[in-house]
Amino acid sequence: MDTTTVLDHLNTCYETKQPIDNDLIDTFTTSVNSHTPDLPQLISIINQILLGESNIDPMGMLVALLEKLLGNLSFKEILQVYPAEFILQYLVNYEENPVVNQLCLKILNLNLHDEQTQEFLRSNGVLIKLLEIYFKRNTPIGVLNQIEKLTSLLTTTEFALLVTPSYLQLFSSFRHVDDTTILARYLDYLTLILPKLKSVDPTLYQFTKREIDQIEDPLFLILLAQFYGKLLEQPINIEPPLNDFISLYVDGKLDELVKGELINVIAKMSYLDKYTSILEHSQLFKTHNLIKVFEHDQSDINLLSKANPDVIVQLNYSVYRDVLDNLSLFNDNLYLPILLNFIKSPVIFGLLSSQFNYLKFSGMSMDKLYLILLSMSEKGHTKEYLFNNLPNVITQYLLESEISNNQLWKLKLEIFTNLLSDPEVVGYAYWHDELNRVYELMKYGKSFRNVTKVDIMDETV
DSSP states (O other): OOHHHHHHHHHHHHHHTOOOOHHHHHHHHHHOOTTOSOHHHHHHHHHHHHHSSSOOOTTOHHHHHHHHHHTTSOHHHHHHHSOHHHHHHHHHOTTTOHHHHHHHHHHHHHTTTSHHHHHHHHHTTHHHHHHHHHTSTTOOHHHHHHHHHHHHHSOHHHHHHHOOHHHHHHHHHTTTOSOHHHHHHHHHHHHHHGGGOSSOOGGGTOOOHHHHHHOOOHHHHHHHHHHHHHHTTSSSOOHHHHHHHHHHHHTTOSOHHHHHHHHHHHHHHTTSGGGHHHHHHHTTTSGGGSGGGGGTOHHHHHHHHHSOHHHHHHHOTTHHHHTGGGSOTTTOGGGHHHHHHHTTOHHHHHHHGGGOSHHHHHTSOHHHHHHHHHHHTTSHHHHHHHHHHOHHHIIIIIISOOOOOHHHHHHHHHHHHHHTSOTTSTTHHHHHHHHHHHHHHHHHSSOOTTOOOOOHHHHHO
16 A cells, blocks of 8 residues: 555644544555555654544554554664653653553563663663552553563563562562552562562462451452462472462352362362372362262362362272262263263272263263263273273264254264374274264265375376
8 A cells, every 4th residue: 555645644634633544544554564665754643643632543543553663663763763761751651641651662562672672671770660650550451461561571581680679679569568459460460570580589479378368359369369370380389378278268268259269270289299298188189078069069069070080089089989979970960070070080980980881871961971972082991991882872972973063063073083092092993994984074074085095196197
């Protein structure tokens, strides 16, 4: 598109205060590259519009165009258009013009790793200025997002060169504020910088049992649980707060919504060996802490549905005799997620296997049947059982069934994908050709089993 046309349009809009043509600007934006002529003039008129009092760009199309234009310039070239003083002014005074403030942050992010950009950040103490803005309660979400983006994009080396004792002291001061909105931001920001810090004071991330118990805002406690979930594989010690959090769960002192989020964290912990001792110490999976599952308690159901079944059995070998064998796993749909989870445990499946028979499956609804088959298709021991003990189920419900429901069709395709993924399973060879034929028909619309291979030379002739 002709740059002159766009320049004339923008100048006219600026003078007449008429809204810009969104389609024109959007089309032009997609065509911008390093060879686009009149870049300085374009940037100049856009700046005038953005800094003006009239809102003739309500959709933010000019900001997107300006980002594209600036993306073709180095930071050194950008400083010729936007003096350092201008960028600093709008970085600090975001209330004056939030749009321009975000633009200045985007300018930094566009060329963040350039030597000139790093020197600008270092010599002007930009990081601590942004930290102050980040922890002001009224800072717009767009500004918060750009600050988070800049922080996350910094490499560990860059961050180390920019961080000062004053910066760390200021950040630490937000650890004990009473405002849970600011505390939530603190968690978000700490998540970003923890991997970049060479040494960390544990008190920055270890909330005590007393602190957790005294926080009345369930939303913050949910965010705190999510925070620890993100840190599970970080090389830091979060065992004390995890112990305390789980202790409050066991003692029934957490809101139901908070318990739901903590269960997600516990489920992740159960798949990481280093946290098994915490789960054992808490006695979370002992029978006396699972009694409410018989009353359809949602927390107990979620816990037994999401946690690693092998770890549950390891920490409470009598869980089958005391709990699972007394639940109507096949008939009560509320317990179905528990069944789907424990199918993955060779120990529990061995105890349940006698109930996995054609008669049982033939009385199920198709959605329930396919969910169980999907779970069975994910592990070697259940694939082997399916291949060798349930031939009628495979034939009737996988090979010969016609599925029109889109959701069931996707489940069926996923089952086939899983069953065909492990040739080492006993029985795989027997079923492979028929399973693969139907799989190809479902995925590609035709089977390639009997397609004649054409020699390349013959095809050329």
